[in-house]
Amino acid sequence: MTDVLTDPAVAAPGQPDTVPVLELRNLSVSYADRHRKHRRVVHEVSLKILPGEVLALVGESGSGKSTTAQAVIGLLAGNGRVDGGSILLNGTDIAGWSQKRLESIRGAKIALIPQDPTSSLNPVLTVGAQVEEVLRLHTKLPKPKRRKRVLELLERVGIPEPERRAGQYAHELSGGMKQRVLIAAAIALEPQLIIADEATSALDVTVQRRILDLIDDLRAETGTAVLFVTHDLGVAADRADSVVVLKGGRVQEQGPTTQVLTNPSTDYTRQLLADAPSISPVVPRPAPKLGRTNTVQVDNLIQEFDTGRNQRFRAVDDVSFQVPQGSTHAIVGESGSGKTTTARALAGFQRPTSGSISISGHELSGLDAKSLRQFRKHVQLVYQNPFTSLDPRQTITRIIEEPLLNFGPVSRQDRVKAVRDLLHRVHLPESLLTKHPRELSGGQRQRVAIARALVLRPQVLILDEAVSALDVTVQSQILALLEELQRELDLTYVFITHDLAVVRQIADTVSVMSAGRQVETGTVSEVFDNPQHHYTRELIEAIPGNRKAKQ
Template sequence: MTETPLLEIKDLRVGFRTDKKTVLTAVDGANLVIYPGQTIAIVGESGSGKSTMAHSVIDLLPGSGHVMGGQILFEGHEITHSDRKAVLALRGSSIGLVPQDPMSNLNPLWKVGRQIKEALVANGVATGDAADKRVVELLEEAGLPDAERRARQYPHEFSGGMRQRALIAMGLAARPKLLIADEPTSALDVTVQKQILDHLGTLTSTLGVAVMLITHDLGLAAERADHLVVMYRGKIVESGPAREILQDPQHPYTQRLVSKAPSIASQRLSSVQAREEVRVQAVQTAAEIAAEVAESQAALGEGRDDVLVAENLTKIFMLRGSKPWEKVEFAAVDDVSFRLRRGTTTAIVGESGSGKSTVARMVLDLLPPTSGQVIFDGKNLRELKSRSDRLRLRRQMQPVFQNPYASLDPLYSIYQSIEEPLRTHDIGTQKEREAKVRDLLDKVSLPTTVMSRFPGELSGGQRQRVAIARALALDPEVVICDEAVSALDVLVQAQILELLNDLQAELGLSYLFITHDLAVVRQIADDVLVMQNGKVVEASSVSAVFDHPTQEYTRRLLDAIPGGSISLGR
């Protein structure tokens, strides 16, 4: 590493204007230095200013954002208030960008190769046939097999990981000296994430490219960065070697991030630990009695210890073959069986396409199985024919979905959103329903003042709390959480997990928890099923799966957890 900085940010202040005045200071007095070939990770929750600071470097601030003060120097030259021509000359050729959401940043009407070629032409790297040839080379560098054919495909024909690789190819097309990677893998499964980051690391180190990695994942930051910068409310509150900060965080906010990060936390949440200790002690003192009860219940066909039983679930979809008239069978779920013990959490884990969400939809009776059955409280769901029986089932099983921004009607107030299931099932008077909504908001730690507000006025974490309150409105026995925390920042994610654990202890709820994140599983679940290609490849207690995985696929999932092997000082 040379002593001459590649990028210097000095006392940077960035704000956003309304028509009359600046109402928000997004970055407040930030100082940062990046040297050639260095990888720096900037971590912090949503709204901390990390992406705003990065985008100010290449003059891509959204809307009314503007630099209010300070300096940005690139290779010693002041670029803070450079004219547009000078900024455009830097973009791509000297400073590359890999944005967060590939679907929002790739043109759906253009083939992928054309979009990479555009980056080459715009930066004067190559034109014509030479550019076409270089596109294929870049896609091969990014790890895409059959790159020549892939270049002729559209973004919707790529998987999420493939689209991200295409964006990396575009970001590195002109061989920039600095690459800004803004949450480049946050929407990807851990195994795909590892492949992408390994490849990005190899490319950047081979080319000598410096990397500014924007992330909220401390484990990822610890593994991938030399230097760690922690941002909180627009300020840099801690900066230094990544491992040193994670081993001995000084600022209270950094300490909170480290303690709550699921990818580097070695223990489950305190509320779970306390509940687990009580449960283990009770099981030990009453083991013989429990065995006798279970045996007698099985003999009577009651199965009261298992609130939910899935037996040999299979779901086959008919897909279009290579010819228009051909139909091909695709087994999304293949002979899956499991039991959900009352008052516990069973997690179903796997990569995208493993079939876990299809299982959840069949359990919720939203999708009929091709074969197999789901038994809830001793009743076979396939035998529920009447509307009243299905309504009763809806009351007893409730979902919490992945995206808090899409799961609530934007035209309904928070009160209307939570009260709607009560009206649908004709429960209580208006006064009683209002009292119920107030009680539910209290349970999810939201003030009753939010009742008159709308989803657009709440944060992601607040919306997910509302979604949980709505799911609890009908006093269900089972809550099915389908990637319920994957879209949330680490601190908000920890709050929601702790809330779910506390509600389970208070209300005796049973959870079926669908996720691709094994780090989260360790904090929330008692039992776990690992799915691959529609099949269950491993099923056991969480401790057994983490400590003694029997399948190579499970070991790969565990190894892919960012920072999973890092031991912390606190």
């Protein structure tokens, strides 16, 4: 058996020519409940990754993919345990190692890039100090050399002005920069295995592409093996050499990426592929009915904010678009492009600095406080994260009926009928009415959020990244639900998103925003098939799922 410090490309006598950097043999993992009864969540998973290879572990939430990755690096929750099987790192089984022994290889031989850079970085330490910590723990480099290495790493991962950035704190950096800091820490010691656990799922598509390109470059330069944990089959299609599909903690199928994604052998994988907006065939949407009046009319919208010292920041700069009744208009762009600021202005949460917004014939700038409150019955918001937007102390009944209580006297009998009717509309069972948000899945919570938004019978729904936090299968179900509700209730949608693959699937028209300005607008087919602005072309090219097809 080889030692973990041995070069994995050098075979021991009697072993294959190349020893896998990572090999799992029948790995099983369970979690204990509050009664200390263990429930198995990973069942005899086997896989292997050779030096320089990328393996994607794909599946929905609850499939066991993150648990599998956490078991590899010895970071299971306190109630988790490895029940059986082997975790071979360069041929050495580390499944039974103590935490102290595992600490000697974390960062040095195995590195983790987690999903949420904000919660993964210490808010009271500079980012430079956090990258330096890896070097301090695993090397004998003197402090000046450690600091020099930190700057080299920050520059390597594409962070501008590394000396200045090293002295900053996490809250001073964008999401993409924070993720680059985590990558700098992960590659500091050139580990043999990088585990990227949904490491780009929260990023804009262009930032995501740059991060994935960076990991690709590092793999090519150092021979590092990569385990991608992802629910995004587009990312797997672009970046992975092989794929393992998990469901309920069991391997459904595995093999070379091209084989699995072009000729899947299981219904589950076929469904995942059908639900993935970036690689599934685009079904043309029915053309909007001609001659319909514009439910939403935005003309020359400018939104500025006071930044102090008599200075103003222009977040939205001269934006105009129209949304005919019963159609969907998407507003797309990276973080900081002004799309959410535009959404908040549409919802009446802030008065425009100049320009006009008219919704269902109501000109927002002319409404007093009382009229503005009544106006909000016509426009409702559905947010990105259904868990944080639902009151955890309230039952589902109370959550859905609350807007009725806020906007006038409605009898208990009418409230009960409205809640039950909406629950049926969003395809949820009545048994959920007495439950709380924590007892529901992410998809169920988003359906509740949609039901709550519809209880006042609005004409317009503003959906602010409303499906970006969901797995592809649940995302597909919510998008289908939104289309069904639009047909049945003649709803008008304004869809805020950074995901152009979703736009292509659900929207009729689109505005592309960059740095507060609308750089392009038109029908989805016009903008996608013949983009006029270089920024639009960059966004479209960054949609995952097409990279290998273009190579």
